[in-house]
Amino acid sequence: MMQYLDMEALSWLCVAWGVLELGFIAVIMLYLVPRMNRLEAPAKYPIDGKRLIHKILETVDWLSEQEDADTTFESFLSGWFLGADCSELKRGNLVVFLAWTLYAKEVDALSKAERKNVMSMVKVIEGRLGRTMEPGFNERVKCIRHTLDRVVPFSHRPLALYAVLGLARALVRIALVLCGFRRRLAPCGSFMYWHRQAPPSGAAAAVAAMPGKTAGPGPIVFFHGVGAGLPFYVLALWKLCRHRTSIIVEAPSIMMSLALLRGHTPPSEDQLVESVEGILERHGVKRAAFFGHSFGSISVAWMARRKPHLVSQIVLLDPVCLLLFLPNVARSFLFPDTDGMPLHERLMLHLVTREKGISHTLRRHFWWYANVMWPEDIQCPIVVGLAGQDKIVPCKPLRRYLLSHSTFATCPSCPSGQNMSSVDGLINRGAGGSNGKHINESFVSSGGTGDGSLRIGSGWTPAGGGGGARGFVTNVNGNNRCKVHKCIGGYKCNGHGGPAASHGSAARPGGFVSATNGGGHVSKAAVLGQSPEAAGKQGITKAMGDGSDSGGDGVIKRVEIVYWTDAGHGNVLGDPWALDEFVRVATAQGAALSVN
Template sequence: MRSLFHLPNWVYHLITFSVWSIVPGSWLYCAYFLTINFSLHHQLTNLLSILPQPSRLLFSYALLELVFSIYYFFRAWTAQKRLHRFNHEPEFMRESLERAARSGLRTQASIDRYPPCDDLKRSSRQAGSQTRINDDQVSSVSSSSGFSSLASSSSTAPSTPPLSPSFGSVTELKPLAWDDPRAVDFRSHQVLWFGNCKYSEIGRENLQEWITWVLFNRPRSKSLRESAEAVLTDQICSLFEARAGAVLPPGYNPRLRTRVIRLTLDPIRVRAHPLALYVATSTVSWTIKQLLFRCEFVERKSGGKLKYLIRKPIGWDDQPVKSRTLPFVFIHGLGLGLIQYTLFLNYLANSSWARARPVMILLQPSISLAFFDRQHLSPPSKEDMTADMTKAIERLGFSETGFEILGHSYGTIVAGWIIKAMGSLVRRVCLIDPVCFCEWEGHVCHNFLYAEPLPGLERLLRYFLATELGIAKTLHRHFDWPANILWPTDLPKSSAVFLAGCDSILDAYRIHTYLKEYGMGDRIVLSPSAAHGQLIFEDKEPFRAIKAWIEGQSISMN
């Protein structure tokens, strides 16, 4: 049986066009219906009178889609409003960016090279192959770009004014040489935040503009340039220059004004999605829930926004704490909600391993095409989620035993929140297609939301997921990347990471190298030919390896 992830491009295009065309087709059909009826009453032209009579039933449906599309774009317009900045201490932001800048310095940038991946043609767009500068090109680039090498001119980064005590101080970094492989690698991936431009196109004020967004979630203004916050921005800029091995030219490049990625400030990119799609996904999701209810799951709420399904074995609460089986928490990623996880849900519902322990399935309506749910446009923040999860853990008795977590894709971000908030209770962690690592490099944001999608599967994902209202708003207005980062040091020793080599969203090989740098090489499984989601969606060898790890069996790590 052919994998759904490796179908001919025309199949993906046909599916995408068939669903996309419902909305414009409905507008055209309504216009056709009204025109025909008007012509029959007024005998305008013979041509119109001989056309086939439109169906009133079909007109009723088309009119419903038309009205829904107007409401849909109204909600999209209201969703464009920028939210208040995230509430982070300046010290936390400074430390996060310092750790990001120092990442990759332990090795000589021995990044794993990409193997062929013809089905997704990922090498044609990933920065790792497109923008990385070869060693034999370095001398010619450095001489013509206008950069001055920090390492050749000074042993320390440029000095900046002292910070206000509330911000702490930025630890200086010894500048790398321009041709240091670690500097070359850093530059080639930093440009993703600037529309994958050439590094020589970035001016220092462009970098300061981006850092201002990262630190304070707002545009760079004149008042900010004269404040203590501007000093922190300037110091972080100098830190990044030292890491890149080059002082950026002064000034601002206006050509990058519309290309720089400032996720929570940029307009939300939304495309029309038909009412029929939401009705269909809601119906199937409801059906899956009913099947889970038959398997003794029940739906519960905790606090203001946390919804989850839970099943506990009879008598589990009455057992001594030491003899209880460890509860299992599953956190799904963005997409069609529970629909895309039917294989894994069947395992959780019916396997003897899962039936012997409490199983908790977190629900996330904002990233599940759940248009009719109240939380479709109001995803929980990190603070909301961890507070509600803490209450649920206490109520369910998991605080006595601890628990294990499996997160997939966007679910790894939520898993990271929980791990950092209640790490002493998290016994084991399994992360599949993790988007919670190396978020400062911009691969996830650039590939999923901004880069031109490649023909086929990527275009399907761009339409159905990236430009869907709830998902787009979650990513563009609620994506708190410093809080979303999970550091390898936060993970318990009993952890596993599963990566797909042909992942078109995250850079699996860079994540692989990054985690090995932290000594996690024996806890990583990388499937070279798999696409994003394929590891857990299809019953193949990687899925069986995931089940084996969950059940505590030994598997082959690489």
């Protein structure tokens, strides 16, 4: 009897849930779809559109001139036209694309002056291509101009999925409350955030009580990326936030929720920047480190550009805001090419980017020109984590781009056991020392350095004295660490001891090879896997900075890059080892900045 009643109850439960799902579909089709397809007013351009395009073209030219460049002007233009060959483009296709690029408008909506500017840019592009484009319009060629698409595409997700995700978020919220966080409404009313004050204790309290001293890592503001929301970031939150004052911003518009059904609209740049400023003021935070993953890096870019005095450090993982004018991010999010992509990555990409709320955000509130971060926007030290197998972020050109705009940079390696042959940017900054010369900053290409965690800093001086091999000592001013290196990380460069390394020897897995005197010394030849003479020939001398942290002139004074050759977009968040390495670099840089 009980078994019969249980089966009957289960049957009624299934029927009731089926009715709910049908009602959910009806609400989406009758109410939500018309709202999703409604066009939105474009965001303000940060600079004149023509100046912006010329700036982009100059950067594309620079990228195309680099060794082993996979970015050319033709590939750049083809990418925005969904892979169409440039020979297929007609003048009308280019006019349609430039009307959207310069003014976020249809061609018919352009004023006479705007149309004149568009035609002048057509001539510029024709000059780059070396030919006059054929008049007319090729109907077979489509371009990316997602904010003007009449229909926002999406794939239906059952109500049950939202229920499961809602339960996961509820569990994370309970955990945050148990950890001392409190959830509050942002001043603009468009999003919620979590806050926890990290009280000093023990020795940290004694240091904090000293005038002019800061104990431990400083405050952090955390922005998550596209996906399920905070459940995806539990490990990262634990490692980043447990010892510091933390503000965690929730973005319902990019976390597969029913926020759109409830009438939620993503905050504009003005709203978010003013709200975050109000949040920091509310909790007595004068400056903070800003962390952004993937889409969350855009919020960090806004803060860095608009409120640089509030940003002490920038930490970006899988950032989409850098080189956003390249077609990679837009194509991957909006028109993904899944050929050759593993099945699980293909399913995840489809599950996330075609979810109705996320698709609406990407196609109605994603203004590339307002979201891009330029080097001059970075006026503080920055740590960037890049994944070599990222199908969204253009990691290879981005790594070169960051290093080329830096007066001081380090490139820590990927996790142990992974191939490091792609780590081709290592910049060292010299300092005077006993029996040593000042070394100019240089960019050096490496053909491979073995596995393990390799950190190259500054303050390296040629070893003098009784050693046999020419190497680089870390014993500057007698404290076995470099002053400048301390400023960006505070690490000691620990030698392993033993005989002097010969020219061209490879670095040991997991650490450094010793050079002269058998300890505390690192041979440049050992680190780079080549002779100092060969390394010098590959070097490109760079001007030294003034030692300040601020940029503002298109030059990033301090950048550290952590690069994982075998990781994909978001993989690091689930890899404790890789995440530890990234957090270690970011935390060390931030801690060094707080030391007076």
